[in-house]
Amino acid sequence: MLDEIDRRILDILAANARVSLKELAQEAGLSSPSAADRLRKLEERGVLDGFTIALNPAKVGYPLQAVIRVRPMPGMLHIVERLIQETPEFVECDKVTGDDCFIAKLYVRDMAQLDMILDRIAEKAQTNTSIVKSTPVKRRLPPLV
Structure with a gap:
């Protein structure tokens, strides 16, 4: 299951998948190492399936x-x-x-x-x-x- 921090991270990435780790951590209220760990775990669990671009x-x-x-x-x-x-x-x-x-x-x-x-x-x-x-x-x- 996703907790509130996971949901916040996903919302931030949905708005801008190119956000820097530092910015992601700040917006999610985490340290950079904690944000990186959360991202890694979301990928390992298959919640995050990749990062992509939006093309016109x-x-x-x-x-x-x-x-x-x-x-x-x-x-x-x-x-x-x-x-x-x-x-x-x-x-x-x-x-x-x-x-x-x-x-x-x-x-x-x-x-x-x-x-x-x-x-x-x-x-x-x-x-x-x-x-x-x-x-x-x-x-x-x-x-x-």
Whole structure:
């Protein structure tokens, strides 16, 4: 379980994963060695799974974001899963219950690129595509209670 200090450390890191250890310690009310020990323990327990960056895809040439629901044809589940994994424009994919097997997010440069990617999948699965207009809730931590 997480205690109040662990939750505070995670909140600080969620706001700025590049915060220095000294700053993290100060904001959490700890010494630097204590903060480092807490971080190490959070990593060892698998609570912290890594540190990453937040990238603006539009600023690096990917202005379109789409959410694709994918329903593989019979016998094609593993082939479609591998195809999604091997297509770098897919930045996230969940295997889900229900009528669809996958819900995936991808970024593309234009509609032609989206069509090209979907055409490769269409031979092996049915897809339903939604273009993302905006993101009112950015990726965030769940409540740490």
